[in-house]
Amino acid sequence: MKAAIFREVGQPLEIENISISKPGPREVLVRTAAAGVCHSDLHFIEGLYPAQTPMVLGHESAGIVEQVGSDVTYVKPGDHVITCLSVFCGHCEQCLTGHMSLCSSAEVRRDQDEEPRLAQEGTLVNQFANLSSFAEQMLIHEHALVKIREDMPLDRAALLGCAVTTGVGSVFHTAAVEPGSTVAVIGCGGVGLSCINGAAIAGAGRIIAIDMVDSKLAMAKEFGATDIVNGSNGDAVQQVIELTGGGVQYSFEAIGLKQTAEDAFNMLRAGGAATIIGMIPVGTKIELMGAAFLQERKIQGSFMGSNRFRIDMPRFIDFYLQGKLHLDQMISKRIQLEQINEAFADMKTGALARSVIVFD
Ligand SMILES: NC(=O)c1ccc[n+]([C@@H]2O[C@H](COP(=O)([O-])OP(=O)(O)OC[C@H]3O[C@@H](n4cnc5c(N)ncnc54)[C@H](O)[C@@H]3O)[C@@H](O)[C@H]2O)c1
Ligand SMILES: [Zn+2]
Ligand SMILES: [Zn+2]
Structure with a gap:
C-alpha cells in the first residue's frame, strides 16, 4: 500500500x-x-x-x-x-x-x-x-x-x-467550562477553532479568539467567538484583561509556545484556570508569577481533550448533523x-x- x-x-x-x-x-x-x-x-x-x-x-x-x-x-x-x-x-x-x-x-x-x-x-x-x-x-x-x-x-x-476531540474535549472535560463564563482561546488552528466551537456549545458568555492571522480571526467568529484579538497588534494579555475587566475564567493555549502558555496564565482573573493544549517543545520550561497562585489561578495540561472517545465522538457527530459543530x-x-x-x-x-x- x-x-x-x-x-x-x-x-x-x-x-x-x-x-x-x-x-x-x-x-x-x-x-x-x-x-x-x-x-x-x-x-x-x-x-x-x-x-x-x-x-x-x-x-x-x-x-x-x-x-x-x-x-x-x-x-x-x-x-x-x-x-x-x-x-x-x-x-x-x-x-x-x-x-x-x-x-x-x-x-x-x-x-x-x-x-x-x-x-x-x-x-x-x-x-x-x-x-x-x-x-x-x-x-x-x-x-x-x-x-x-x-x-x-x-x-x-x-x-x-484529533482536532475536535482535543479542542471540544478540553472545554467540556478538562476545564469543564460553565454556561455564561468568559473564555479566551490562543491559536485558531483546527484545535483552537474546536475550543471556540466547544465553548459556544457549552454556553460560554464571552469567547475571545487570539491569533496573528486576520483570516483565522474571521473564521473564529464563524465558530462562535464574540471578540477577536490580533496578537500582532500589541500585548494580547493586556487586551484580554481590558475586554473582560480583569481577565477570563478559562483560557486555552492551542499553539505550543512558551510565550503563549505564559500568556494563557497571565490573562486569568482570580480563580481562573489555564489549559495548555499546545505541544510545547521538549525541554522548554515556562515561567509563571508564583504570587498569582494566591488568588487561586490554576494551570493544567489536556491530552486529547481528556476524552472517552467511544462516547464523545458519536455525540460530536450528532452536534455536526444538528448544525452545532x-x-x-x-x-x-x-x-x-x-x-x-x-x-x-x-x-x-x-x-x-x-x-x-x-x-x-
Ligand atoms: N494536547 C493534545 O492532545 C493535542 C492534540 C492535538 C494537537 N495538539 C497541539 O495543539 C497545537 C495546535 O494544533 P493545530 O493543529 O490547531 O495547529 P495549527 O498550526 O493548525 O494552528 C495554530 C494557530 O496558531 C496561530 N499562531 C501561531 N503562532 C501564534 C502566536 N504567536 N500568537 C497567536 N497565534 C499564533 C496560527 O496562526 C494558527 O492559526 C499544536 O501544538 C499541536 O501539536 C495537542
Ligand atoms: Zn493531532
Ligand atoms: Zn488502560
Whole structure:
C-alpha cells in the first residue's frame, strides 16, 4: 500500500509502497478514507519531539473496516469508524478510574518479537501513535476506534479523530467550562477553532479568539467567538484583561509556545484556570508569577481533550448533523496523499484551518 514515510528530521515525507500485516486476534484492518493533517505531526517532522524513523505519521482519520481479528466482536467489515490515538486497555488504573485517554498500556501494541504491523521489504516501519493514518490502510487495536453512523461524511468524521476531540474535549472535560463564563482561546488552528466551537456549545458568555492571522480571526467568529484579538497588534494579555475587566475564567493555549502558555496564565482573573493544549517543545520550561497562585489561578495540561472517545465522538457527530459543530468550514483544502508536504508548508503560514487527505 501507499504511505507517506518520515525518514529524517526536517526533510519532506516520501510517498512509497510498504506492506501491512494481517489482523492479530484483537486487531482491525481499516481502509483509510480521510486523514487530517495536524500540527502535532509537524512537531515530529521538525524534531521538536523525538520519533523513531522510518515512521508513517498521521493520527486524525476515519475509514471503513476491511478485516477483523478472531476475537473482535465490536466491529465487522464494512463498518464506518473513526480512529483515536487514545487507545485504551480497559483494565489499568487510568482506565478503571475513568481516565482512559491517559492509558499507556503496552498491550495495545505488538511486541518487538512479533511481526511488525508495518514494514518495507522485511524491515520495520514504525507506527505513529498506534495508528499511522498517512497510508491507504491502518492496522490498529480494536480499542483505537469507534463505530459511527453511516450518514456521517468520512472526511469530516476524520476531524473528530484529533482536532475536535482535543479542542471540544478540553472545554467540556478538562476545564469543564460553565454556561455564561468568559473564555479566551490562543491559536485558531483546527484545535483552537474546536475550543471556540466547544465553548459556544457549552454556553460560554464571552469567547475571545487570539491569533496573528486576520483570516483565522474571521473564521473564529464563524465558530462562535464574540471578540477577536490580533496578537500582532500589541500585548494580547493586556487586551484580554481590558475586554473582560480583569481577565477570563478559562483560557486555552492551542499553539505550543512558551510565550503563549505564559500568556494563557497571565490573562486569568482570580480563580481562573489555564489549559495548555499546545505541544510545547521538549525541554522548554515556562515561567509563571508564583504570587498569582494566591488568588487561586490554576494551570493544567489536556491530552486529547481528556476524552472517552467511544462516547464523545458519536455525540460530536450528532452536534455536526444538528448544525452545532462547524466541520464543513474547518476543512480548508481536500488533498491527495502526494500533496502532504504542501499541507505542512500551508500549516506553517497559519492561513488554513485543516487540510484533509482524501483517499480514492
Ligand atoms: N494536547 C493534545 O492532545 C493535542 C492534540 C492535538 C494537537 N495538539 C497541539 O495543539 C497545537 C495546535 O494544533 P493545530 O493543529 O490547531 O495547529 P495549527 O498550526 O493548525 O494552528 C495554530 C494557530 O496558531 C496561530 N499562531 C501561531 N503562532 C501564534 C502566536 N504567536 N500568537 C497567536 N497565534 C499564533 C496560527 O496562526 C494558527 O492559526 C499544536 O501544538 C499541536 O501539536 C495537542
Ligand atoms: Zn493531532
Ligand atoms: Zn488502560
